[in-house]
Amino acid sequence: xxxxxxxxxxxxxxxxxxxxxxxxxxxxxxxxxxxxxxxxxxxxxxxxxxxxxxxxxxxxxxxxxxxxxxxxxxxxxxxxxxxxx
Amino acid sequence: xxxxxxxxxxxxxxxxxxxxxxxxxxxxxxxxxxxxxxxxxxxxxxxxxxxxxxxxxxxxxxxxxxxxxxxxxxxxxxxxxxxxxxxxxxxxxxxxxxxxxxxxxxxxxxxxxxxxxxxxxxxxxxxxxxxxxxxxxxxxxxxxxxxxxxxxxxxxxxxxxxxxxxxxxxxxxxxxxxxxxxxxxxxxxxxxxxxxxxxxxxxxxxxxxxxxxxxxxxxxxxxxxxxxxxxxxxxxxxxxxxxxxxxxxxxxxxxxxxxxxxxxxxxxxxxxxxxxxxxxxxxxxxxxxxxxxxxxxxxxxxxxxxxxxxxxxxxxxxxxxxxxxxxxxxxxxxxxxxxxxxxxxxxxxxxxxxxxxxxxxxxxxxxxxxxxxxxxxxxxxxxxxxxxxxxxxxxxxxxxxxxxxxxxxxxxxxxxxxxxxxxxxxxxxxxxxxxxxxxxxxxxxxxxxxxxxxxxxxxxxxxxxxxxxxxxxxxxxxxxxxxxxxxxxxxxxxxxxxxxxxxxxxxxxxxxxxxxx
Numbered sequence: 001x002x003x004x005x006x007x008x009x010x011x012x013x014x015x016x017x018x019x020x021x022x023x024x025x026x027x028x029x030x031x032x033x034x035x036x037x038x039x040x041x042x043x044x045x046x047x048x049x050x051x052x053x054x055x056x057x058x059x060x061x062x063x064x065x066x067x068x069x070x071x072x073x074x075x076x077x078x079x080x081x082x083x084x085x
Numbered sequence: 086x087x088x089x090x091x092x093x094x095x096x097x098x099x100x101x102x103x104x105x106x107x108x109x110x111x112x113x114x115x116x117x118x119x120x121x122x123x124x125x126x127x128x129x130x131x132x133x134x135x136x137x138x139x140x141x142x143x144x145x146x147x148x149x150x151x152x153x154x155x156x157x158x159x160x161x162x163x164x165x166x167x168x169x170x171x172x173x174x175x176x177x178x179x180x181x182x183x184x185x186x187x188x189x190x191x192x193x194x195x196x197x198x199x200x201x202x203x204x205x206x207x208x209x210x211x212x213x214x215x216x217x218x219x220x221x222x223x224x225x226x227x228x229x230x231x232x233x234x235x236x237x238x239x240x241x242x243x244x245x246x247x248x249x250x251x252x253x254x255x256x257x258x259x260x261x262x263x264x265x266x267x268x269x270x271x272x273x274x275x276x277x278x279x280x281x282x283x284x285x286x287x288x289x290x291x292x293x294x295x296x297x298x299x300x301x302x303x304x305x306x307x308x309x310x311x312x313x314x315x316x317x318x319x320x321x322x323x324x325x326x327x328x329x330x331x332x333x334x335x336x337x338x339x340x341x342x343x344x345x346x347x348x349x350x351x352x353x354x355x356x357x358x359x360x361x362x363x364x365x366x367x368x369x370x371x372x373x374x375x376x377x378x379x380x381x382x383x384x385x386x387x388x389x390x391x392x393x394x395x396x397x398x399x400x401x402x403x404x405x406x407x408x409x410x411x412x413x414x415x416x417x418x419x420x421x422x423x424x425x426x427x428x429x430x431x432x433x434x435x436x437x438x439x440x441x442x443x444x445x446x447x448x449x450x451x452x453x454x455x456x457x458x459x460x461x462x463x464x465x466x467x468x469x470x471x472x473x474x475x476x477x478x479x480x481x482x483x484x485x486x487x488x489x490x491x492x493x494x495x496x497x498x499x500x501x502x503x504x505x506x507x508x509x510x511x512x513x514x515x516x517x518x519x520x521x522x523x524x525x526x527x528x529x530x531x532x533x534x535x536x537x538x539x540x541x542x543x544x545x546x547x548x549x550x551x552x553x554x555x556x557x558x559x560x561x562x563x564x565x566x567x568x569x570x571x572x573x574x575x576x577x578x579x580x581x582x583x584x585x586x587x588x589x590x591x592x593x594x595x596x597x598x599x600x601x602x
Binding site: 014017019020032033038039040042043058059063064067068 | 144168169192323324325326327328329330348349352355356357358360538539558559561562565570
């Protein structure tokens, strides 16, 4: 089974980079500054996280501190899934 | 008056007042004035002459604001470039404008390296945010920090080189031919537009304007220009990507003005805003594309203390009209009347003014009307035609409107097939041209389809050559290599055949209304 980290990375590559692995961001790259995610992209990302990991994300959690790099996403999902189990 | 005088006068009146807030930085008027003077003097020292084009390709940052004013203070022409631009298009813009200097951040310079060698007029690259390994064998490379540090003596503005009929900026806008057109704006054009806008919005030094729109767009740029003109404070957000971060800032900074496009409105209406209160927010403005009338009562409920201004304009004249907020309940589908010091009227095919109720092309008169399109005399002659006063040229907008008995304007449609997505103009031809370059594509057609968030979403129809297989990702990746983000199709449909018009062309009207095959 793929890890949470692999699943998130794959979603970003498939949906925002259209499979272009050369632009694969490093774990600390800002997804916003790299031009990978925009405002509608954030909504798609959040819908994916909720569905894939069975978590509920509240409006006030939609901030760069939770979502703007792969590492931040990994931490955020880890925190959320810890709460919901 | 020249555009940079907005800053110079406000800096003289309110030297210690906060002019700009960006992330954690807060800069007062004196600081913006002195730093942009230093950069301007630095630009002159490295050889910038009056009328030279300087391209600024930066996100919404302090450096972007400093660079914009420095270019104007140096008597050069500002060429604004969206930082999501791809190499090939940047090459086009640099060569079309003949830019001698490019201001960009280090990572863009690295990514765009390949295109810079194809821009022979380009001499110097000025890197924002440290050097970060940006190198070029063909160009002089310096940094904004160097320009700021090297000339510590020169905090005074350089002597004025321009008068107000000189060109202040080229703002590129999508053209129907697929090539972007550089809209030529004089200092007079921009000062006139900013003066009219601040008049009807009643902007004062007490305003705090939050800007989430790209400074590379006319709508975003004028948030800064108008704020600095009246001595207000402008808060720069990089974008509206994280609505809650922007809304928290809006609340905490007690912002009084916010400019939106319909996509931002659609996002706002999806959010739970119950934890926010915006008692200080005096106005919301909408431009870029028409706000769906259904949004209006919902926005009024979300922002009960705030006036909503619906506006219409185009880069060619910045702005044409606004609907006074007290008219919203009576004519929510109108974009209002001409703004102060501007006249707007409707003409028929023969160029004669039409009476109220009839549909025709909107014509705009005023000091805000552009000087023409850069290097495009034919396109210019189509858009700018003789007006009622001797020697005058008025703007034929290419947009169809009707006017009611009281002079209010109602948008009907465009003469061309430009798509308005996310408030940005997308040329179907430009997207189709990129699609046709993909090996295996036989026919390509691009249309706008209604989308609740984007206004119109870019949809591409493709037929492939026999025996070719392409996946959706193959096509989208190709598009993302050549097109700015907002132009990349959101929806793709592969088809066996394309519907044809009687003349044998691809029937786009039919495509736009057809259900998927």
